[in-house]
Amino acid sequence: MEPIQAVKGMNDILPDEIEWWRKVETVAREVLESFGYREIRTPVVEKTELFSRGIGESTDIVEKEMYTFPDGHNKWLTLRPEATASVVRSFIQNNLQANPLARKLYAIGPMFRRERPQKGRYRQFHQIDAEVFGVEDPMLDAEVMFMLRLFLERLGLTGVVLHVSSLGCKECRASYRDSLRSFLEAKVESLCPDCRRRLNVNPLRTFDCKVGGCKEAIQGAPILLDAICPACADHFQRLREHLKELGVEYMVDPRLVRGLDYYTRTTFEVITDRLGAQNAVGGGGRYDGLVKELGGPEVSGIGFAIGMERLILLLQQEQGLAARTPDLYVATIGEAARGKGFLLAQQLRSIGLETEIDYENASLKSRMRRADKLGAKLVVILGDDEVSRGEAQIRDMAEKTQESLPIASVAERVRTILGK
RNA sequence: GUGGGUGUAGCUCAAUUGGUUAGAGCACUGGGUUGUGGCCCCAGAGGCUGCCGGUUCAAGUCCGGUCACUCACCCCA
Incomplete structure (x- = not known):
């Protein structure tokens, strides 16, 4: 097709x-x-x-x-x-x-x-x-x-x-138009076809013409602003x-x-x-x-x-172009964490944080690369290890710092860090 | 409406006088030994060379047409 x-x-x-x-x-x-x-x-x-x-x-x-x-x-x-x-x-x-x-x-x-x-x-x-x-x-x-x-x-x-x-x-323009027209009519043979037509329709337009002959003809023409x-x-x-x-x-x-x-x-x-x-x-x-x-x-x-x-x-x-970047990216490792991360992402979005998450499984490395490309300020790392302890890690991408904390307090902590 | 220019990968561009399997950089995907981004290295994927026709043993390359984009005239924001 x-x-x-x-x-x-x-x-x-x-x-x-x-x-x-x-x-x-x-x-x-x-x-x-x-x-x-x-x-x-x-x-x-x-x-x-x-x-x-x-x-x-x-x-x-x-x-x-x-x-x-x-x-x-x-x-x-x-x-x-x-x-x-x-x-x-x-x-x-x-x-x-x-x-x-x-x-x-x-x-x-x-x-x-x-x-x-x-x-x-x-x-x-x-x-x-x-x-x-x-x-x-x-x-x-x-x-x-x-x-x-x-x-x-x-x-x-x-x-x-x-x-x-x-x-x-209206009035002074009309009288000016007349005087401009009679000025140009005296030089009509040096005007381009377009301008000859303009002469009747709207002689003011000849001022815009770029054709050499017209440019010369218009020299010395009365100026509307003076009239x-x-x-x-x-x-x-x-x-x-x-x-x-x-x-x-x-x-x-x-x-x-x-x-x-x-x-x-x-x-x-x-x-x-x-x-x-x-x-x-x-x-x-x-x-x-x-x-x-x-x-x-x-x-x-x-x-x-x-x-x-x-x-x-x-x-x-x-x-240049202005880009829009997410507040954070949720990276999960393993099946249990995947489900947990999915829920967490929705929860973070509900409180107004721009949150990115991927829906397919991939290595943590590729997730981190992606978070970086997207320009995420923070990454929430959630592996099966963390989940079993009821914890998550928050990484500050610019500072390269990372901290562990209970999953339940992630939202609050992210808000504090981002000042939102 | 009238001229000029250009069409090759998602993007920017290569491809000797027409001559093998159309290349590179960026971007993309995966990887570089346990689960950590930017730099670097490796690998992969991605093209009916805008489309149609013609010339030729042979066309991305030449010719014609067509479509698209683009710049200018014109006009205006």
Whole structure:
């Protein structure tokens, strides 16, 4: 029979790497909750319309990357490609605005985009996502970035840079788009086919183009950050002051363009140079019009997402794999001892000690080797000799010391040694 | 969607211009005289060389196809 393989771009997270995932999730929860965020879990599947309306019809995500399928009865469903739209939908549907404790939300889980996989980019990937509703003051924007940095620091991640910019509001972006378009139209013959198409759809994207001719053409183009309206400029200025107060290091990156249509004003990205082409570990920004666009009240919003695979890739590169080792290993010699050891192991586990035992008979030497490989801190040695005396031996593997004691007091003694 | 690279043991890699029984290290299992780990020594197990076809007396090696993985474009977390 042919073995069945996992779907392309959808990976198993194996036991050897799971410790990082748990650590990242734990630290994320601690940090987010200390800032007042509460967890929300939304379905992985939503109506397709939620994303086409929320993210934007002309975005790559909606145009060609979504897993969309019919659900019979003329309904189209989509595997969520990002978290914000779902959280916003839930915020509106459940009228969370009325709940003062539900202004700050976070979600952790898988997202799906049908892209060609490569390093740091997978078809199923996981995000830690945070959203805040109803606060317009840039103080919050700064706090969000402060929190993001704190989170990465807690994990010991180095070598990442925070890029910050402002996309302006709906109005000033529209007028900027027009002026950029007319600037580029004058040079249309030196643009690549992709960029000619972008000219109409979203001229801001030409800034991302790596083609030589486009890079030159874009030189001297008006910069969005210089063209934003006074209110947006003020917002950005105050954000920068708050970041300074908080001691958050960042660089202004006027070319930071986010690929989702809903972003307004503040945008930011955490960039690394150690993941090849996929350099964004996390990113986000304000989306002041989105809630209304999705049928809710006129409420502002800001949020960000962290790519867990990318983050963990970096952490593994820097800090290696974290291993989990048992507290103790029960090694028995002989039949009588085997039964006794089996019972003892269950008893030790019942009081919360991570205990390893083997189910087949083997030499003590091979048992000791195995205990060592597993990294057991203690080994309980139980031979027929000990059993006949009602005793057991406890060996401390690191100290190479060994003591005899009654079987009945093994559990208590192990606890004392391990301090548990 | 478009390019490039790579597929040999669980992992990392070998295998003269195509030429005998496809090797090594790590990992795994057992052993090195009574029941004690790491180092060392010995032994063992483990492969339809991704798959299909072609060229040839002969293919892991050359050619075509296919699948998988991977990197990049693109896009983004």
